[in-house]
Amino acid sequence: MVIYIDILLIENFIVNLFLLLITLKVLRYKYYKTIYIAAILGSLYTLVLFMNNKILASLPFKLIVVLLMLIVSTRSFKILRIVKSSITFMIMSFTLCGFTFAFSIMENYYSIFEGVKIENYSIKYLLISVMMLYIFIVRVSDYVRDRALVNNFIYDIEIINDKKSIFIKGLLDTGNALREPVSNLPCIIIESDFLNSFNIKSSDEFLIPYSTIGEEGNLKGFKTKEVRIRGEDKEWKDVEVIICKCKNKLSKENEFNALLSRGVI
Structure with missing residues (x-):
């Protein structure tokens, strides 16, 4: 055999x-x-x-x-x-x-x-x-x-600042409760490449402390004039948030380029 x-x-x-x-x-x-x-x-x-x-x-x-x-x-x-x-x-x-x-x-x-x-x-x-x-x-x-x-947690995000706007997709991170400590506004973390066109003065920047397992630090953020999000209901909703920059790639498959804290929704 x-x-x-x-x-x-x-x-x-x-x-x-x-x-x-x-x-x-x-x-x-x-x-x-x-x-x-x-x-x-x-x-x-x-x-x-x-x-x-x-x-x-x-x-x-x-x-x-x-x-x-x-x-x-x-x-x-x-x-x-x-x-x-x-x-x-x-x-x-x-x-x-x-x-x-x-x-x-x-x-x-x-x-x-x-x-x-x-x-x-x-x-x-x-x-x-x-x-x-x-x-x-x-x-x-x-x-x-x-x-x-x-897909149920993917939101469309539109950010407008000084006649400049960007349109990206963000993932709702239900475990993320990041907020700016003074204003108590929730934060949206966005890949820094998408924010290069925005001219942000240093006086308008915020420092948002964060803490994760084994890591602590501060994120730089800013408050823009208009931010809108849109979920499955297809209706735009104005939100007041702090925009934070992130140097890392948030999705390997490029499915989203931002993370929304649960306080945004």
Whole structure:
């Protein structure tokens, strides 16, 4: 029997990814892109079959691999969560093995005295295709749901100052409560490149103290004549805010260029 290592690894990668997604979806646990690394780890473990090593092929070592796969997928080290997800993963694995064995008996000769010998298993690729379709649907649905969630918090922003205006998109940061301490006005953080056309006098600038995990400092801000925002209702709303400059890029995909504190809405 000829075994192609590359095909074996790809097939096991698909099966592992399918089982991981099913497990974490059932438990409603959050998973990350590292789930692909976990699936690769499980796929590489199949190479143990060719090493004839009893220790690596033992049940305790298999359980360790399962634990590592789930830790990598969820980035969680909570013992109860890991144990629960590991048990669910093994139940899903046994269920899938039962289904595949049942299908294999349908295509191969089976005898109570001679056992079963699998020589033909054409339905394997149908099962793998179903797994790939499920993986694709899950990823697309997750992407669409995430995009819809982000879009709900995206606002149009128009800033007018001395006959100059800019039009950008901003993300409502519900965890951001940044305010100018004297006027108590909420702040909008905008990438500094969009504010280069504004001539701001130093006497009109504000210093807004901020504090994040592991970092403290002051942001330079200014108050402009007119700021309007527009959300899903498509109606413009005048707001009184302090505009703060930010040197960093706020969105890698350039989906928004400003952050609104929750006091703006």
